[in-house]
Amino acid sequence: MSEKIYVGVDVGGTSIKVGVCNQDGALLHTYEGPTENDKGSERILANIAAYARLVVEQTGRSWAEVEGVGVGIAGFLDIPNGVIVSSPNLNLRNAPLKAYLQEHLGKEVYVNNDANVAALGEAWAGAGRGVADCVCYTLGTGVGGGIIINGRIVEGFNAAAGELGHISIVPDLEAIQCGCGKMGCLETVSSATGIIRMAKDAVARGDQTSLAHVPDITAKDVVDAAKAGDEVAARIVNRAAYYLGKSMAVVAVVINPERFIIGGGVSKAGEFLFEQIREVFLKYTPEAASKNVQVVPAELGNSAGVVGAAGLVLRS
Amino acid sequence: MSEKIYVGVDVGGTSIKVGVCNQDGALLHTYEGPTENDKGSERILANIAAYARLVVEQTGRSWAEVEGVGVGIAGFLDIPNGVIVSSPNLNLRNAPLKAYLQEHLGKEVYVNNDANVAALGEAWAGAGRGVADCVCYTLGTGVGGGIIINGRIVEGFNAAAGELGHISIVPDLEAIQCGCGKMGCLETVSSATGIIRMAKDAVARGDQTSLAHVPDITAKDVVDAAKAGDEVAARIVNRAAYYLGKSMAVVAVVINPERFIIGGGVSKAGEFLFEQIREVFLKYTPEAASKNVQVVPAELGNSAGVVGAAGLVLRS
Structure with a gap:
C-alpha cells in the first residue's frame, strides 16, 4: 500500500491555496485558485472541494490515498463542528464548512483558524x-x-x-x-x-x-x-x-x-x-x-x- | 470488583501528608506523619512508602485496590524519571523517588512539583x-x-x-x-x-x-x-x-x-x-x-x- 497523503487548504479572501503533504509535512504539490468571494458562500465551498480534488489529481495520486483534509480560515469559528460563524474577509456566515466538505469529499475534515494553522505548519514541518x-x-x-x-x-x-x-x-x-x-x-x-x-x-x-x-x-x-x-x-x-x-x-x-x-x-x-x-x-x-x-x-x-x-x- | 483508589502524597519539610481518593477525587481518608528530614534521604523515602501503606490500611481498603501513587514535592525535578534533583527544604539530592517507591510499593508512581500538583487537585476535584x-x-x-x-x-x-x-x-x-x-x-x-x-x-x-x-x-x-x-x-x-x-x-x-x-x-x-x-x-x-x-x-x-x-x- 502506498504512503498516505494529507490535503491542506488555506482559504483567503482572494485566493484559495491547496497543497498535498506526506506524513512528514513535506509539501509535494500546490495549487492556487480564485476564491470567487463575490459569488457567495455556496461557490466558495464548492471551489474549496474542487481545488482539493484537483491538487491531488495534479500530484498524480489517487483520492483513495488521501487520509484527510484540513482547512485554515480567518474568522470566528466553531472549531469542533467546523462551522464558520463569521469571517472578516469572506462571504461566509454560519457556513457548515466541515459538514459540506465531508459530504462532498468523503474524507474526515478538520477546520481551524488561520493563525493556529500557520503555527501548526511551522511546528510540524518548519522551524519547530x-x-x-x-x-x-x-x-x-x-x-x-x-x-x-x-x-x-x-x-x-x-x-x-x-x-x-x-x-x-x-x-x-x-x-x-x-x-x-x-x-x-x-x-x-x-x-x-x-x-x-x-x-x-x-x-x-x-x-x-x-x-x-x-x-x-x-x-x-x-x-x-x-x-x-x-x-x-x-x-x-x-x-x-x-x-x-x-x-x-x-x-x-x-x-x-x-x-x-x-x-x-x-x-x-x-x-x-x-x-x-x-x-x-x-x-x-x-x-x-x-x-x-x-x-x-x-x-x-x-x-x-x-x-x-x-x-x-x-x-x- | 471494588472501586479503584488513588494515593496522593504531599511531601513537606516538616511533615508528609498522605491521602486516599476515589476516582472522582473525593478524599476518603488522610494521614500525616513527620518527614524526619534530619535523618537523611533514605529515611524520607522510607517514610513516604510507610505512610502510603498506612493510610490505605486506615481507610479499610486493601493495597490491591490501589491503582497508583502520586507525589507532589517542591524542588527541581526530573519529572519523567521521578528524580528529585534538588529541593529547597528537603534533604534530597538526585534522589530516585519514583524508582524507589515503585520497587517498595509495587504500583505505578507519578512525581510532579507541588505547585503543579495543587493546581491539578483544584482542577480535578476542587474549584475547577x-x-x-x-x-x-x-x-x-x-x-x-x-x-x-x-x-x-x-x-x-x-x-x-x-x-x-x-x-x-x-x-x-x-x-x-x-x-x-x-x-x-x-x-x-x-x-x-x-x-x-x-x-x-x-x-x-x-x-x-x-x-x-x-x-x-x-x-x-x-x-x-x-x-x-x-x-x-x-x-x-x-x-x-x-x-x-x-x-x-x-x-x-x-x-x-x-x-x-x-x-x-x-x-x-x-x-x-x-x-x-x-x-x-x-x-x-x-x-x-x-x-x-x-x-x-x-x-x-x-x-x-x-x-x-x-x-x-x-x-x-
Whole structure:
C-alpha cells in the first residue's frame, strides 16, 4: 500500500491555496485558485472541494490515498463542528464548512483558524520540526500567534488562545488603544502598522530622521533606516523588539515552550531584529524558563498555512 | 470488583501528608506523619512508602485496590524519571523517588512539583471540577501557579511552566528586583511578602495609615485595614490586585482558560479582593478571551496537594 497523503487548504479572501503533504509535512504539490468571494458562500465551498480534488489529481495520486483534509480560515469559528460563524474577509456566515466538505469529499475534515494553522505548519514541518512545545508569532499588519503544546494546537475555551497580538504589555502611561478596544496590546507597537505609526508620529513631531523624506513610510523603510544608523528609526525598531521580547518572557513562565518562532513581514528584518528580541527576552525571563530556549525565524513563509492545514489531519 | 483508589502524597519539610481518593477525587481518608528530614534521604523515602501503606490500611481498603501513587514535592525535578534533583527544604539530592517507591510499593508512581500538583487537585476535584482548561494562582509567601489544559498539567520544556509569580508585569519605572534576580515579577507585588513590603515602605515614608501602629505587619493586617477604609492600605491591596488581574489578561490571550482559580493566604481577603481582580482582568482582556471566563477562589485549601497528587495517577 502506498504512503498516505494529507490535503491542506488555506482559504483567503482572494485566493484559495491547496497543497498535498506526506506524513512528514513535506509539501509535494500546490495549487492556487480564485476564491470567487463575490459569488457567495455556496461557490466558495464548492471551489474549496474542487481545488482539493484537483491538487491531488495534479500530484498524480489517487483520492483513495488521501487520509484527510484540513482547512485554515480567518474568522470566528466553531472549531469542533467546523462551522464558520463569521469571517472578516469572506462571504461566509454560519457556513457548515466541515459538514459540506465531508459530504462532498468523503474524507474526515478538520477546520481551524488561520493563525493556529500557520503555527501548526511551522511546528510540524518548519522551524519547530521535532519540537513538542512551541509558540509562533506572526508580525504582519497585526500580530498573530499560535500555541503548540505536545505537538497540538491549544485552542482555548472560546478559541481565543494564541491571540498574542492582544497581550497587554505596554504600560498605561505610554499605551494607545488597539483595534480590539483595549489599551496597550502588543500589536500596537510590534506590528508593521505599529512601526509605521511610530515613524509617522516621529516625523510629525519633527524628530531628526531620514524617514522625514520618505513619502509613504513602510515598516521595511523604518528597519532599513535603523540598520543604516538612523537613531530615531533605531529607537522605533527597538521599541517593537522590546515589547515583543517582554511578551515572550511572560509566555515563557506560563507555558515554558522550547522554541519561539517568529514570522511575518516584519521578521524579515532578520538578525538585526532577532538579536534585540533575544536580549530583552533573556533580561526578563528567569533562567529556568529561558535555558536552552530558542528564538528563531519561521521557515515556511506563505506555505505555513497549507502545510499546517494538512497537519490538522494528524495533529487534531 | 471494588472501586479503584488513588494515593496522593504531599511531601513537606516538616511533615508528609498522605491521602486516599476515589476516582472522582473525593478524599476518603488522610494521614500525616513527620518527614524526619534530619535523618537523611533514605529515611524520607522510607517514610513516604510507610505512610502510603498506612493510610490505605486506615481507610479499610486493601493495597490491591490501589491503582497508583502520586507525589507532589517542591524542588527541581526530573519529572519523567521521578528524580528529585534538588529541593529547597528537603534533604534530597538526585534522589530516585519514583524508582524507589515503585520497587517498595509495587504500583505505578507519578512525581510532579507541588505547585503543579495543587493546581491539578483544584482542577480535578476542587474549584475547577468539570473544567478542561484552568489556571491556578497561589498567593502565599510567594506566588505559585499551575496550568491545566485538557485536564492535564502543562509542564513545559524545562518543567518551568506555571511559574506565574515570575510573570514580568510591573513596568521598569516602578519595578523592584525579585528573589529570582529579575525585575518586576508579579510576586514582588501580589504575594503576602510583596504586600507587607509595600506596607512597611508606606509606614517608613510617613504615609498617614493605621498600619503605622501595627508592630509586625502581616498581609491580613493590610487587607483588614483596607476593608476598614484605610486609604493607604486600600492602595496597596489594589496594586496587588491590579498586577494580578493584568497578568491574568496576558494568560487569557495566550491559552484562554475557562477558569482562573486563586488560592493561598492572600486569597482569604475574599470578594473584596476578587472584585478588584476581576475589574482589572476585564479591563485588559479582549472580550473573546474573557467571555464567560470565571475568576473564583480555590476550594480545597491545604488538601489540594494530596488530592492533586492522587490525581496524577489518572491525569498523567
